[in-house]
Amino acid sequence: MTPILELSGIDKQFAGVNALRDVQLRLFPGEIHALMGQNGAGKSTLIKVLTGVLESSRGDMRLAGEAIRPRSPLDAQKLGISTVYQEVNLCPNLSVAENVFAGRYPRCGALQGFRIDWAEVHRRARELLARIGLEIDVTQLLGSCSVAVQQLVAIARALGVESKVLILDEPTSSLDDDEVQKLFAVLRRLRGEGMAILFITHFLNQVYAVSDRITVLRNGQWVGEWPAAELGPQALISAMLGREFAATAGAAAPMAAADAHTPALLQTTGLGQTGHLHPIDLNVRAGEVLGLAGLLGAGRTELARLLFGLEAPDSGTLSIDGKNVRLANPADAVEHGLALCPEERKTDGIVGELSVRENIALALQARQGVRRFMSHAEQTALAEKFVKSLGIKCTNVEMPIGLLSGGNQQKAMIARWLATDPRLLILDEPTRGIDVAAKQEIMDEILRLAQAGMAVLFISSEMSEVVRVSNRIAVLRDRRKVGELPGGSSEAAVYELIAAEHEHA
Amino acid sequence: MLKHFSMLMKHRLAWPVITLLLLLAVNAAFNDGFLHIEWRGGHLYGSLIDILNRAAPLMLVSLGMTLVIATRGIDISVGAVVAIAAALAAWMIGGALVVVDGVATHVTRFPMPLALIAAVAVAALCGLWNGMLVARVGMQPIIATLILMVAGRGIAQLITNGQIITIYYGPYFFLGSGYLLGLPFSLFIVAAVFVALYLAITRSALGLFIQSVGINPEASRVAGVKARAIIVGVYAFCGACAGVAGLLISSNVKSADGNNAGQLIELDAILAVTLGGTLLTGGKFSLVGSMIGALIIQTLTYAIYSLGVPPEINLVVKAVVVFAVMLMQSAEFRDSIRALVQKPARGEVRA
Numbered sequence: 001m002t003p004i005l006e007l008s009g010i011d012k013q014f015a016g017v018n019a020l021r022d023v024q025l026r027l028f029p030g031e032i033h034a035l036m037g038q039n040g041a042g043k044s045t046l047i048k049v050l051t052g053v054l055e056s057s058r059g060d061m062r063l064a065g066e067a068i069r070p071r072s073p074l075d076a077q078k079l080g081i082s083t084v085y086q087e088v089n090l091c092p093n094l095s096v097a098e099n100v101f102a103g104r105y106p107r108c109g110a111l112q113g114f115r116i117d118w119a120e121v122h123r124r125a126r127e128l129l130a131r132i133g134l135e136i137d138v139t140q141l142l143g144s145c146s147v148a149v150q151q152l153v154a155i156a157r158a159l160g161v162e163s164k165v166l167i168l169d170e171p172t173s174s175l176d177d178d179e180v181q182k183l184f185a186v187l188r189r190l191r192g193e194g195m196a197i198l199f200i201t202h203f204l205n206q207v208y209a210v211s212d213r214i215t216v217l218r219n220g221q222w223v224g225e226w227p228a229a230e231l232g233p234q235a236l237i238s239a240m241l242g243r244e245f246a247a248t249a250g251a252a253a254p255m256a257a258a259d260a261h262t263p264a265l266l267q268t269t270g271l272g273q274t275g276h277l278h279p280i281d282l283n284v285r286a287g288e289v290l291g292l293a294g295l296l297g298a299g300r301t302e303l304a305r306l307l308f309g310l311e312a313p314d315s316g317t318l319s320i321d322g323k324n325v326r327l328a329n330p331a332d333a334v335e336h337g338l339a340l341c342p343e344e345r346k347t348d349g350i351v352g353e354l355s356v357r358e359n360i361a362l363a364l365q366a367r368q369g370v371r372r373f374m375s376h377a378e379q380t381a382l383a384e385k386f387v388k389s390l391g392i393k394c395t396n397v398e399m400p401i402g403l404l405s406g407g408n409q410q411k412a413m414i415a416r417w418l419a420t421d422p423r424l425l426i427l428d429e430p431t432r433g434i435d436v437a438a439k440q441e442i443m444d445e446i447l448r449l450a451q452a453g454m455a456v457l458f459i460s461s462e463m464s465e466v467v468r469v470s471n472r473i474a475v476l477r478d479r480r481k482v483g484e485l486p487g488g489s490s491e492a493a494v495y496e497l498i499a500a501e502h503e504h505a
Numbered sequence: 506m507l508k509h510f511s512m513l514m515k516h517r518l519a520w521p522v523i524t525l526l527l528l529l530a531v532n533a534a535f536n537d538g539f540l541h542i543e544w545r546g547g548h549l550y551g552s553l554i555d556i557l558n559r560a561a562p563l564m565l566v567s568l569g570m571t572l573v574i575a576t577r578g579i580d581i582s583v584g585a586v587v588a589i590a591a592a593l594a595a596w597m598i599g600g601a602l603v604v605v606d607g608v609a610t611h612v613t614r615f616p617m618p619l620a621l622i623a624a625v626a627v628a629a630l631c632g633l634w635n636g637m638l639v640a641r642v643g644m645q646p647i648i649a650t651l652i653l654m655v656a657g658r659g660i661a662q663l664i665t666n667g668q669i670i671t672i673y674y675g676p677y678f679f680l681g682s683g684y685l686l687g688l689p690f691s692l693f694i695v696a697a698v699f700v701a702l703y704l705a706i707t708r709s710a711l712g713l714f715i716q717s718v719g720i721n722p723e724a725s726r727v728a729g730v731k732a733r734a735i736i737v738g739v740y741a742f743c744g745a746c747a748g749v750a751g752l753l754i755s756s757n758v759k760s761a762d763g764n765n766a767g768q769l770i771e772l773d774a775i776l777a778v779t780l781g782g783t784l785l786t787g788g789k790f791s792l793v794g795s796m797i798g799a800l801i802i803q804t805l806t807y808a809i810y811s812l813g814v815p816p817e818i819n820l821v822v823k824a825v826v827v828f829a830v831m832l833m834q835s836a837e838f839r840d841s842i843r844a845l846v847q848k849p850a851r852g853e854v855r856a
Contacts, residue, residue: 334729
């Protein structure tokens with residue numbers, strides 16, 4: 001069998017730095033191929049070269065045996081290479097059908113089709129969506145669909161062109177388990193039709209769920225290509241990290257459960273917000289990690305936002321140190337020693353054009369107020385302390401934070417809040433979209449903080465992480481709390497609790 | 506040496522400064538006495554001094570506008586606020602001419618300091634209103650300030666009763682046309698506001714907060730920055746700046762005209778801020794750049810008059826020059842020009 005797409009000897013330099021060095025990649029028709037590597041391994045650069053966003057400095061690209069050199073994404077798409085990016089880049093204010101056909105509407109009428117044939121647009125959009133198992137009203141606004149549906153629409157759009165190769169850059173990072181399964185079903189169907197699919201993800205279990213073969217990159221270099229069945233998870237991680245990797249399960253075990261008699265640092269009684277969260281009772285004690293488990297949309301982020309004063313509850317009470325408090329805004333929450341690393345790092349977390357130093361100093365400075373100004377030197381000292389202790393990789397602290405990799409941005413966000421010396425740190429999906437090693441470091445840090453007496457509320461979609469670091473696990477489902485499990489419970493136990501309620505309902 | 510030069514050219518203020526120098530050079534080339542400054546009548550006298558004095562109101566408004574734009578906002582009501590402040594000050598000082606013992610003396614309706622404070626306070630209140638609409642009500646800044654832009658002229662005319670108030674009170678003229686230490690007094694006002702603002706930006710966390718709110722308001726709020734208070738404060742400051750500018754303008758022309766005082770100054774101020782290198786998308790800003798931008802505009806206006814451009818086409822000439830200046834400041838445009846120039850050169854080497 002010959003590969004439909006073959007890249008060899010790809011080099012790419014940015015300002016003298018080798019982003020890619022002698023990288024190769026083969027895609028066969030009718031296979032799902034996973035491209036793996038840590039953040040900064042060169043995956044995105046390779047995709048950009050492949051789709052014509054960037055031009056390679058050197059190397060050979062062949063599509064069905066013919067040499068190609070796409071100069072733009074449009075060029076690549078015409079050749080039959082379609083890409084669905086991590087961030088859905090469609091127009092939420094247009095209808096689903098319009099998004100599928102934007103820029104290439106079927107025409108009709110005089111003057112070589114002056115008018116757009118709307119009947120045809122809608123009919124073909126329905127057809128395309130049906131092909132990936134999606135039956136929705138194609139005239140509704142895209143913005144009114146869930147992110148998962150938007151992702152599928154993006155795929156349908158990519159398929160609209162006669163594509164031979166489909167590239168999916170982290171398509172699952174904002175989908176819940178059900179939606180991921182649905183997406184995988186679509187991918188399998190497309191594989192069956194003979195399409196070559198390149199799949200990029202950070203979730204190891206997903207790699208093994210759908211991939212046929214795996215290519216691993218590390219530091220801009222090609223490490224190897226294996227059939228998925230022959231490369232176990234341990235070997236895969238070792239290949240990505242370039243060193244032997246001890247089994248992580250248990251390596252970062254939570255300490256003994258905090259003394260149940262310790263008074264609660266933060267307690268909620270019937271705290272809820274109509275339409276967002278059913279009333280919830282919850283308490284967190286100093287020195288413990290409380291895990292918040294649940295599927296996407298279970299109400300975890302909503303709870304975090306209520307606790308941090310970003311939303312106003314309309315029922316129940318929130319007390320800190322036994323005293324009832326009302327948090328009108330995050331500044332109030334910070335005043336009470338709370339801190340929140342939000343889920344959406346780009347929109348709610350980093351201030352992209354400001355330096356690492358300013359980003360790390362921001363929350364502490366806000367807490368101190370306008371007048372108690374930290375001098376440049378103080379800010380630098382603070383930032384450098386955390387850059388060192390958390391292992392944030394940046395050339396210097398004056399670098400704009402937007403230029404850091406996702407994992408390092410996340411660490412800088414944690415640094416921003418640690419600088420305020422909080423009593424309760426709420427981490428909403430701190431490990432999303434970052435590489436394996438950084439995930440491990442962040443979880444180690446969480447445990448260190450709890451040991452030092454901080455209370456941590458840890459929210460993650462990855463059940464294995466929740467189970468590994470939590471002293472207690474509160475389980476949410478459908479915007480209500482369905483139970484609590486002790487630390488050390490198995491993933492299965494958590495899933496059981498979620499599923500049990502499902503049967504109930 | 507060359508390396509130093511190219512580093513200098515990368516400085517964000519390099520192009521605004523070059524533009525200003527070019528405009529000054531053009532003026533000097535066509536106008537012999539342009540750079541000449543002499544001591545006359547107890548103060549410095551010359552075209553350059555005149556430009557500085559006339560640019561003072563615009564510089565003040567540009568300072569306020571810089572902060573507003575840095576928070577992703579815009580304030581198109583400053584012209585109307587200039588008119589309100591001018592009208593209020595003129596009314597409180599009053600146009601009464603009293604003859605005592607056969608000598609015409611000018612008296613004020615209220616003491617002058619009170620009139621000045623009231624005018625600036627009302628202007629700040631106008632800004633506060635704008636800030637509330639933007640930060641609390643959540644209106645888009647251009648719409649929120651459009652309300653006062655339209656209504657403000659009406660308020661100014663209500664204060665002046667639809668008349669142009671002529672001011673006869675001598676001490677008031679000192680603000681806009683007096684001299685201190687040989688320099689126009691208005692420059693001292695601008696300098697005082699600039700220094701106070703500069704210190705507030707660099708010696709407190711205000712600069713950090715304004716930038717952070719401008720770049721990412723939601724992230725700033727989550728980080729505990731009181732984003733709304735910052736935004737309201739910035740608009741109030743912008744209003745106060747416009748108020749002071751209104752005092753300078755009415756003092757300079759010795760009258761307050763609710764309809765025409767500060768007309769289109771909002772657009773000149775936005776232009777000055779842009780010329781100074783602050784992006785309309787908010788975030789990083791440059792106070793010095795906006796000052797230079799205001800001087801560019803005033804120098805350009807001066808050039809148009811002194812070169813004898815017919816009045817009916819002077820706005821067109823101004824527009825063309827501003828367009829050229831904007832292109833020159835665009836890094837993308839300069840790159841594409843460079844590419845055009847360099848391509849044939851490479852061909853020659855090959856041949």
